[in-house]
Amino acid sequence: MTRKLPPRRLLAVAAALALIGGPVEAMGGTPGQQRKSSLDGSEQVCPLGSFHCPPRPYNYAMCRPNAMLEFYDPTLSRDSSLRDSSNTYVTAQHVDSSDRTVYHLSGDVRLERADQRLQADTADYNDETTDYDARGNVRYQDAGQLLAATRARGNNDASTGTADDVRYQMLDSRGNGTASKAQMFDADHTRYSRATYSTCDVGHHLWEFRGKSITVDKDTGRGVARNATFRVGSVPLIYLPWFSFPVDNRRMSGFLYPTIGHTSRSGYMLSTPYYLNLAPNYDATLDPRVYTLRGAMLDTEFRYLLPGTSGMLDVQYLPNDHGQTDPLATTDTQGTRRYLVHFSDSTHLWQSWNFNTSINRSSDNSFYYDFGSNLGGAPVYALASGAQISGGGKWWNASLGGTAYQNMNPFLTDASLPYRQLPYANFNLDLPLNRWLEFGMANQFTAFRKPGFVEGSREDIQPWVGADFGTPGWFVRPRLAYRYTSYQLSNGYRDYGYYGLLGSGTTTPFTQKSPSRALPVVSVDSGLVFDRDASLFGQSYTQTLEPRLYYLYVPYRNQDNLPLFDTSLMSFDYWQLFSTNQFSGADRQMNANNLTAAITTRLLDDGGVERLSASFGQIRYFAPQKVQMPGGKVTDWSGSSYVAQLDLQLSDRWRLGSSYQWSPNTRRTDMAMLQLQGRLGLDGVVNFAYRYRRGLMEQYSASAVYPLSERWRLIGAWTYAKPVKGVVNPLKGTIEALAGVEYDSCCVTLRLVDRSYVNQGYYGVVPPRTPGQTNLRDNAVMFEVVFKGLGSTGGQIDPLLHRDILGYQ
Incomplete structure (x- = not known):
């Protein structure tokens, strides 16, 4: 039989059973939805020729289309805004209420309102106390989640409840898992006992957390696992007595993706950054690193946002460098303390006037040569530091400041630096x-x-x-x-x-x-x-x-x-x-x-x-x-x-x-440039370029992101220079060669990149070395694992690929 009840009554039981919480901002498509072509405007794709491309969003399209709890109904409404104004409909084979206060429902019980649906074999509900008790094959679905349990009971007004033998799935944030018991203390706080959590497909967890208890706080957007193990497959990888992870897209403290790399100048490197969400207006990142050829380094970044002021302080510190100094370098760094400091600040003074500061200092001019960005980026020959007061109106603008430079080329003296501008107006x-x-x-x-x-x-x-x-x-x-x-x-x-x-x-x-x-x-x-x-x-x-x-x-x-x-x-x-x-x-x-x-x-x-x-x-x-x-x-x-x-x-x-x-x-060509860029499928791009300037350079370059399949992408870049007559120590041969592979699955992305390149310090200004050593080549390898849904996007490999491959996402 079917009976119509007033709003906010029986289906409020269903709301109380939503122990995981409401929907959060989507990180992927609707379950089962196939990815559309990015050229139809359905996804944010980098336009051809763009130098700055938006980050590639998480791709959940390769998740199993039917990887849902078995009672998922895709036809149920996804509009949760209609709950308060919608009626509640109850269907059951038997309804008994002798005093019209306690309702006894049995036989395929179903309660529906807007996007909510609760199903059970039997259910009891007290209309005065709002106590409820649903038993036997309990199933709940709304716009943001699915939940299954053998039994659920609690009080609707107090937003408390307990469920046994729970299986849950967050439809928008991809989180899912199991628990022997779930306890809802109020509408925003839930604890799971002997629980698991993963963003992989239901029943196919490539990785997961298993904890003695997992608590979810919707107020802070955090989940906390205690006495937990992080497992890849069935293998326990890390034991964590306490671990915090996100359940929505808000910032939170926790470990970011670790990175493993290798360079010929610094050896093998392990980076394990930890993010500290100290307050809504300031945060910090601690990145302890170990270089096998040089020692332990700590990279600390602090960001702040105050009324009228914002800035960042980044300090990289190595207490004792036990690596070798290049024989041609102008400074001996072996056994010394080494550091690199970046500080930037922008402060509003009054009306249209602002004060901007950028301070960049290093302990020595070999820091970038030895460490760089691990994979090596664009050569940095000078660090600029400056401060400026600037302002303007509708028809005018003015500035007053100063700029100084520090030499960062280990093979040149300070004579190579530009003039300091102290001051300028x-x-x-x-x-x-x-x-x-x-x-x-x-x-x-x-x-x-x-x-x-x-x-x-x-x-x-x-x-x-x-x-x-x-x-x-x-x-x-x-x-x-x-x-x-x-x-x-x-x-x-x-x-x-x-x-x-x-x-x-x-x-x-x-x-x-x-x-x-x-x-x-x-x-x-x-x-x-x-x-x-x-x-x-x-x-x-x-x-x-x-x-x-x-x-x-x-x-x-x-x-x-x-x-x-x-x-x-x-x-x-x-x-x-x-x-x-x-x-x-x-x-x-x-x-x-x-x-x-x-x-x-x-x-x-x-x-x-x-x-x-x-x-x-x-x-x-x-x-x-x-x-x-x-x-x-x-x-x-x-x-x-x-x-x-x-x-x-x-x-x-x-x-x-x-x-x-x-x-x-x-009657000669002074300059020629040809650049061709194309899109390959949905996630691929290819670039070819030729650059020539008479008496200076002649270079060929090619780069590509080639999608082998929905899961695999090959990454490559190559730059070759022909020798130029009349140029001292010209760049010639392969200047840079980069090769990598990326594997993307439902919940894990793996990246492996190898880069061979001419290191900074050459580029036509270093005296020739002995035969076979004139190229000053370096090599860098980096491996990165991204567990989707557990932290920030990107990593240390992305900036390099954006620089070397036009159109990379």
């Missing part, structure tokens, strides 16, 4: 005068310091006025600027002058203590935009044609008496066609009487996606290029290199990017 203004006219300024003051080199201060002032005329179909943007740069030199400026960042010098002394330079900078930028409907291979597109002319005039000023504090010649590319200066920094301003002609065409599909972009341009010179770096020659070319670039979105899965420069003066 910047003020920039961009003020609209009316709808088409604006006035601005770019002002900079810097004091440059470097022992043993010419020092001094520099003021660079650039007021300008510009106009912007046009419509969506055309534009004309004239601009007039005046640049004044002056110096106050010190520290032996009459004895010698040094140029460049690596300390290459000249015997010609500076003859003025206060040299200066003043000149106007005049430019006119103009262009047209045409568009039309076009058809290609049966597809409709909008094609644009965008011709552009850019005229630049800067009179010549002899600048040989000006030092080079922070200036170098920039690489020529398409955007240099429209730049007012080919030098970085303020120590050199090129002379110009140039006209740039360029044209761009684009193909846009009906959705507005740019499928093709092609550009071509050249600068025509009406005056010789007299301003050069030391050692450079005056050029009297009639035109610059021809510059072309092409970006082609071949499909939703393939993208091609290329650029090319050809010099009509030397």
